Amino acid sequence: MSHTREDVIAAAGRMFAAKGYHGTSMRDLGRELGLLGSSLYSHVGGKQELLVEVVARGAKLFQAAADRALATEGTAADRLRALIAGHVDVVLDHRDEVRTFLNEARSLDAEARAAVVEARDRYEEAFRTVLREGIEDGSFRPEVDPVVDGIFVLSILNAIERWYDVSGPVDRSELVARLHRFVLGGLAGGG
Amino acid sequence: MSHTREDVIAAAGRMFAAKGYHGTSMRDLGRELGLLGSSLYSHVGGKQELLVEVVARGAKLFQAAADRALATEGTAADRLRALIAGHVDVVLDHRDEVRTFLNEARSLDAEARAAVVEARDRYEEAFRTVLREGIEDGSFRPEVDPVVDGIFVLSILNAIERWYDVSGPVDRSELVARLHRFVLGGLAGGG
């Protein structure tokens, strides 16, 4: 029973998400797969490369979800609802990559970290765009700031990974419904 | 010119906030103070003790702010506004301790980490209490869930440290005003 490069990357995602990049040694990672740390170098160039691979997968998942949501027909509010639902799906279905993407990017070397910053900005731009549309068509308050209020929305979404318990009392659809009410209320309400 | 224990803890707060606990060595920390790493042991028991001290200061600051805000006269909405403004003050005035408290607690050993979890829960309970009061007196929607929506509010607040730029275009009072509108809209609005 042999291991593939993808096995190693998946295990790295699990370990980095649970213990952090610096908290995970190559020997830990090997043990997770029933191997020695040194054996991982048959599949992978090094530890940093593993982090790059996991983070890249996280970035790609978010971007794909945003592209899908932006193609939604209907009002700006509809597209924002789609962005939120898509974000929740990514977080809950790919938790390890998401955690690593959100929390371990600072352990990347300069070049790879710059790519993450750019990917994150492109993703956030999707939210800013929808907010601008919603302000224009009157769905949202005119004093809404696409940048600042966009950050508020993303702050809530990016935190889900830290507290949400899949086997807890709140199921996925209730989570999305509560997010929709809170966020759209925050943007439209009389505050 | 001699250094005090408090100097070392303050420098540790700065370094842990900037580079993380694992990303900061005792030699780095000594250099920050013009000392050797080994010289720090004249003032402090060890690296882990430094983290405990910094995190404890962060926890204390948040709790004191919550106690003050809860003593505010007026409606539940007034007290929530006070909680938010108090949180912003703590974050902006004690950024290093806050960053360390929020991001580096996972590097604490089990005992100290348990204390952090408890402190955080006590702080969040202040928000849940105000939310319950606001639901009861009709300020907030009856479907508001004190736990889940409380997490939403705290997600926004805890993220401020990550993006807010003191010398940027948004000053403190505008930040607080935008937080108030967004959060109270999210809890009261028609969604």
Added chain:
DNA sequence: GGGAGACAAACGAACGTTCGTTTGTTATCA
């Protein structure tokens, strides 16, 4: 069909480095 050669996967030991920490000594100042 069966041995020879090629290949990838994994091992186990060792490398150089960095880490947190300890120890013993020196200098400073009340």
Added chain:
DNA sequence: TGATAACAAACGAACGTTCGTTTGTCTCCC
């Protein structure tokens, strides 16, 4: 003079990584 602060050197452990070697599997040719 005696405590305090800082230094300098060293410790053992852990780290990421490299190396030479072994093991198992697949392919090709006789």
